[in-house]
Amino acid sequence: MRPEKESCLVEVLDRILNRGVVLNADLIISVAGVPLIGLNLRAALASMETMLNYGLMESWDKSTRDWHALHGNARPLEDGETLVLKAFGYLWQEQGILSCWLPGTWYLTDKRLFLWRPEKAVFEVPLQSICLLKIDDAPSLERSEMELVHSGGSARIYIAQLETFRRTLEKAMRTTRALKA
Amino acid sequence: MEAARYLYSVASTGMAEKLGNIGIEEKPVYTVPYRDIAAVIHSCESRPYETDDERLAEEWVLEHAYVIDQATTRFGTVLPVSFDVILKGDDLAVKDWLSRNYVRLRQELERVKGKSEYSVQIFYDYDEMASRVLRDNPDLEGLKSRLEKEPKGKAYLLQRSLDMKLQDLVSSETSRLADRFCSEIKQLTEDLKVEDRRTWREERFRGKKLLASYSCLVSRDNVERLGEALENIDRLEGLSVRFTGPWSPFSFVSLEA
Numbered sequence: 069m070r071p072e073k074e075s076c077l078v079e080v081l082d083r084i085l086n087r088g089v090v091l092n093a094d095l096i097i098s099v100a101g102v103p104l105i106g107l108n109l110r111a112a113l114a115s116m117e118t119m120l121n122y123g124l125m126e127s128w129d130k131s132t133r134d135w136h137a138l139h140g141n142a143r144p145l146e147d148g149e150t151l152v153l154k155a156f157g158y159l160w161q162e163q164g165i166l167s168c169w170l171p172g173t174w175y176l177t178d179k180r181l182f183l184w185r186p187e188k189a190v191f192e193v194p195l196q197s198i199c200l201l202k203i204d205d206a207p208s209l210e211r212s213e214m215e216l217v218h219s220g221g222s223a224r225i226y227i228a229q230l231e232t233f234r235r236t237l238e239k240a241m242r243t244t245r246a247l248k249a
Numbered sequence: 250m251e252a253a254r255y256l257y258s259v260a261s262t263g264m265a266e267k268l269g270n271i272g273i274e275e276k277p278v279y280t281v282p283y284r285d286i287a288a289v290i291h292s293c294e295s296r297p298y299e300t301d302d303e304r305l306a307e308e309w310v311l312e313h314a315y316v317i318d319q320a321t322t323r324f325g326t327v328l329p330v331s332f333d334v335i336l337k338g339d340d341l342a343v344k345d346w347l348s349r350n351y352v353r354l355r356q357e358l359e360r361v362k363g364k365s366e367y368s369v370q371i372f373y374d375y376d377e378m379a380s381r382v383l384r385d386n387p388d389l390e391g392l393k394s395r396l397e398k399e400p401k402g403k404a405y406l407l408q409r410s411l412d413m414k415l416q417d418l419v420s421s422e423t424s425r426l427a428d429r430f431c432s433e434i435k436q437l438t439e440d441l442k443v444e445d446r447r448t449w450r451e452e453r454f455r456g457k458k459l460l461a462s463y464s465c466l467v468s469r470d471n472v473e474r475l476g477e478a479l480e481n482i483d484r485l486e487g488l489s490v491r492f493t494g495p496w497s498p499f500s501f502v503s504l505e506a
Contacts, residue, residue: 069480071367071472071494079368079493080314081307087499088331089259 144175144184152176153236157227159183159191174227176237178244181216193218195244201234252339253295254281254288257316258497259347260324261358262287271319273298273312278319281340283347286354289320289327290336290343297333317497326361328354329497357502364439364468365495369479371430372457373423377487382418389414427461430482437475440466442500454491464500 145151153176158169170190172183182192193216200217214230216223227233255273263285268278276291300306310332317329336343347354383389389411396407435441444462467475476492483490 069476069483069490069492071476071492073493073495081310083329083496083499084310084313084332086331087502088329088497089334089502 144173144182144189145177146179149180150178152178152240153233155227155229155233157183157225160224160226169226174225174233176233176240178240181237191223193220193223195241196248198237198241201237203230203234251295251337253293254290254336254338254340254343255293255298256330256334256336256343257289257291257313258320258327258329259354259358260287260289260320260327261285261362262324266323268316268319268323271312271316273309273316278316281343281347283344284351286347286351286358287324288343288347289316292339293335295335295337297335321497326358326364327497328357328361328502329499361466361498361501364466364498365472366498366500367465367467367472367475367492367494368496369434369461369463369465370454370491371427371460371462371482372454372489372491373426373460374457374487374489375419378419378422379415381486382415382422386418389418423458423460426488430461431463433478434463434465434475437471437478438465438467440501444500454489457489460488466498466501467494 153174155174156171157174158171161170170183170185172185172190175182175184175189178195180192180194181198182189184190197219198216199219202215202217203213213224213226214234216225255276257272257278260280262280263282264280264287265282266280266287268280268289270277272278272291276293278289278291280287280289298309300309313332317327320327336346338345383393392407392411396404396411399407431441431443442464444464465475472495479490479492482488
């Protein structure tokens with residue numbers, strides 16, 4: 069059997085948009101320190117992304133999913149957890165001299181908020197540990213960045229539809245508190 | 250506007266070369282070398298490529314892919330860069346970035362040298378797999394023949410329990426096969442990633458279920474053997490294999506430099 073050279077557009081897109089080398093954000097162009105790597109473009113190709121993600125649900129039967137769950141490829145959501153919102157975005161990371169915006173998918177569930185990178189969550193905070201959401205009120209071009217203060221520290225989040233995201237997150241936080249009270 | 254450079258890949262070459270007007274929107278693409286490695290770039294304005302037009306976005310992505318392919322033909326396996334990564338500054342800034350990350354980039358280039366990425370997807374047909382499992386399980390086969398003689402209500406219940414048992418058996422059979430194939434394929438690759446995030450199927454695989462999906466980093470000498478191993482899998486009853494490549498090693502260069 070010989071490998072087919074012909075590959076479909078979806079496969080090319082998946083590789084070029086989701087994989088490959090990414091540079092430290094200090095070096096790449098940005099608006100007010102915020103990288104703009106293909107955000108808009110990803111939005112333009114959103115239907116393709118959706119197709120890819122949902123294709124998975126349809127075509128994998130339970131046994132296959134179980135097999136993958138067992139064989140180390142973790143999935144983002146835990147049992148009994150409900151997805152509230154999912155959006156492409158970034159997390160600011162400072163590790164010594166290497167400071168960069170880490171791209172990934174933000175998942176807001178009824179229990180926690182986390183940034184999902186291929187195969188693992190890189191930042192995770194339970195909703196009840198979130199204390200404060202701070203958005204810089206400076207009249208910038210498009211406000212897309214916010215600071216999230218939680219019981220263990222704080223995090224800088226960059227997300228395209230920040231307002232929607234903040235409103236949804238605040239609502240989820242209120243619900244969690246109400247349930248606890 | 251500030252100078253900027255759009256980055257396609259990092260290649261093993263120490264030469265400053267022009268690759269022609271093959272870039273996004275026909276931009277001239279060239280290399281900026283540092284020692285024995287080089288960035289493949291085009292000069293652009295310091296703002297990202299953005300559009301709401303899906304067609305245009307696709308075109309850009311394909312042009313990006315084309316440059317990576319051309320660079321691979323010319324320089325051997327390259328480190329492919331994600332779409333829309335634009336370095337602030339001019340050629341000197343590119344050189345500076347290469348020099349600061351030289352050791353890591355060189356190491357990565359060495360690791361993928363003479364290798365390419367291939368994608369392997371194994372599909373199965375549920376009905377065929379189920380009938381095979383049925384044949385191998387005389388108990389169930391017996392249950393099935395009893396079904397035909399029972400009255401309607403009882404036959405219904407029996408059928409349900411048969412279906413459920415069959416489902417379990419197919420599920421353990423596919424897990425067993427996936428384990429076996431994974432270790433077979435692994436032996437012929439330098440690196441293997443089990444993919445579960447997304448799948449894509451062509452018309453001919455619609456209606457089939459995915460048994461396993463892998464991205465494989467394969468050295469040139471092993472491609473033929475991998476093809477043979479996959480051919481053997483493809484020949485098995487109820488199974489079909491999709492084998493594509495070679496790709497630039499997108500799934501194996503996760504470094505952030």
